[in-house]
Amino acid sequence: MSTETVTSGEVPEGRSARSVLKWVLLIALVTFFAGLLFGYDQGVIAGALAGIGQDFKVGNFAKEVITSWVTLGALFSALVAGTLADRFGRKPILLSAGVLFIGGAVIQGVAPDVPVLTAGRVITGFGIGFASTIAPLYAAEMAPSKIRGRMVSTYQLAITVGIFFAYLVSDLLEPGRWREMFLVAIIPGTLLIIGVLIVPESARWLAKMGKEKKAEESLAKVTPADEVQPHLSDMEHELAHEKAEGEATWGDVFSPGIRKALIVGVGLSIFQQITGINAIIYYANTIFESAGLTSTGAQTTATLYCVGLTNVLATFIAVAYVDRFGRKPLLFLGLTGMFVALCAVGLGFAIESTKDTGAGASVVGIITMAALVVFIASFAFSLGPIVWTIISEIYPNRVRGRAVSLATAANWGAAFLVTQFFLTVVDGIGEAATFFILAAMCVLAYAFIWRYVPETKGRSLEEIQAQWAKGGSTKDWEEDSA
Ligand code: BGC
Numbered sequence: 382m383s384t385e386t387v388t389s390g391e392v393p394e395g396r397s398a399r400s401v402l403k404w405v406l407l408i409a410l411v412t413f414f415a416g417l418l419f420g421y422d423q424g425v426i427a428g429a430l431a432g433i434g435q436d437f438k439v440g441n442f443a444k445e446v447i448t449s450w451v452t453l454g455a456l457f458s459a460l461v462a463g464t465l466a467d468r469f470g471r472k473p474i475l476l477s478a479g480v481l482f483i484g485g486a487v488i489q490g491v492a493p494d495v496p497v498l499t500a501g502r503v504i505t506g507f508g509i510g511f512a513s514t515i516a517p518l519y520a521a522e523m524a525p526s527k528i529r530g531r532m533v534s535t536y537q538l539a540i541t542v543g544i545f546f547a548y549l550v551s552d553l554l555e556p557g558r559w560r561e562m563f564l565v566a567i568i569p570g571t572l573l574i575i576g577v578l579i580v581p582e583s584a585r586w587l588a589k590m591g592k593e594k595k596a597e598e599s600l601a602k603v604t605p606a607d608e609v610q611p612h613l614s615d616m617e618h619e620l621a622h623e624k625a626e627g628e629a630t631w632g633d634v635f636s637p638g639i640r641k642a643l644i645v646g647v648g649l650s651i652f653q654q655i656t657g658i659n660a661i662i663y664y665a666n667t668i669f670e671s672a673g674l675t676s677t678g679a680q681t682t683a684t685l686y687c688v689g690l691t692n693v694l695a696t697f698i699a700v701a702y703v704d705r706f707g708r709k710p711l712l713f714l715g716l717t718g719m720f721v722a723l724c725a726v727g728l729g730f731a732i733e734s735t736k737d738t739g740a741g742a743s744v745v746g747i748i749t750m751a752a753l754v755v756f757i758a759s760f761a762f763s764l765g766p767i768v769w770t771i772i773s774e775i776y777p778n779r780v781r782g783r784a785v786s787l788a789t790a791a792n793w794g795a796a797f798l799v800t801q802f803f804l805t806v807v808d809g810i811g812e813a814a815t816f817f818i819l820a821a822m823c824v825l826a827y828a829f830i831w832r833y834v835p836e837t838k839g840r841s842l843e844e845i846q847a848q849w850a851k852g853g854s855t856k857d858w859e860e861d862s863a
Pocket of ligand 1: 659764796
């Protein structure tokens with residue numbers, strides 16, 4: 382990497398390649414901590430629940446509330462996050478996320494009873510809603526377009542590391558030490574706050590607020606000197622256009638010009654969830670138990686490695702290839718893997734239910750384990766990272782905050798429904814039918830992406846916006862980039 386300073390008459394301080402790299406890495410790190418906390422708080426409940434059940438002597442309903450209300454908190458804060466981030470900037474919202482994560486962790490860690498614990502869960506959920514809306518959006522706004530997919534995938538990588546880390550902590554501590562499991566989140570929460578205080582505010586947001594000098598300074602940190610001016614003029618051009626249209630409202634988010642992008646974002650978010658990922662993240666132990674792994678130790682180990690570690694490792698595939706192969710090919714490949722895996726799990730359970738004894742259980746156990754590895758891996762290099770990438774890049778600057786909020790809230794709403802009702806549906810219609818339904822959702826997701834989702838690889842956010850403005854079908858996007 383050259384450390385030579387590149388100078389440009391226009392740019393106040395010439396930035397060396399090394400300085401650009403430093404800032405890009407710092408921004409990636411902030412995005413990473415936001416994702417890590419999101420994942421940790423999602424994953425930790427799987428291990429903490431048993432101890433909570435013993436200490437507070439609660440039944441299944443209270444356990445379900447403690448598990449799923451975090452997603453309700455996330456849903457509501459995701460809805461307001463975009464408006465707040467449009468008004469106050471991206472950094473204050475990320476800072477608030479850090480504070481909420483720490484506050485939520487402390488409340489959960491010291492909770493004397495279930496209501497206080499649940500309040501702590503909801504507060505953590507608020508933090509997750511803020512982080513999950515604003516961290517990928519901030520990363521997308523700050524990333525050079527050549528590595529934007531990779532940068533947002535880093536966020537997903539962090540979510541998976543957070544989930545793995547939570548499974549690991551739960552595995553290392555006995556269930557009775559659930560308070561410590563929650564308190565551990567204070568460490569990444571503090572690191573997130575420190576990181577946010579250091580990184581620059583989003584250049585696009587600053588430009589939008591008319592703070593041109595600051596926008597230029599921010600952009601110059603993450604852009605080679607000779608690209609700052611072209612970028613700025615692109616942004617200014619777009620902003621002038623936006624100004625002419627006036628301040629965005631919620632009505633604009635639903636206006637015909639934005640509607641197509643909105644359908645893409647909200648649809649992808651819902652499909653990311655209704656194809657079953659969180660049923661598996663939260664209830665992996667239970668699924669392994671029904672598939673014949675009787676000891677709790679065997680279940681936790683299977684969950685830790687088959688789900689947790691596979692999830693982390695396969696996300697690297699997306700980080701490496703999302704900007705090279707593009708979004709859609711990875712989505713198609715991933716959905717195919719998920720479909721096959723879900724059918725295999727369904728079939729395994731169907732075979733098991735035809736036997737009177739537990740004789741088939743171990744075969745089913747092995748099929749289930751292998752299929753869940755394939756499922757998680759396929760999700761991790763496709764729907765997991767790419768959905769967050771696409772929803773952070775397809776909206777015009779003017780409505781981006783609100784539109785990303787809406788897509789994120791849809792994600793959490795769908796996650797809530799799946800996690801709240803998965804076990805009930807299994808009780809009602811059995812495992813086999815439940816997994817076949819999830820497999821059918823993969824087919825619908827495939828068709829949806831085929832029909833509605835455009836390829837955004839390698840385009841700047843401004844080019845993406847221009848392409849929407851041109852109208853036409855998703856095919857035109859491919860032809861235009863060829
Ligand atoms: C999803 C989460 C999920 C995680 C699993 C994310 O992209 O939004 O709901 O738990 O992936 O890795």
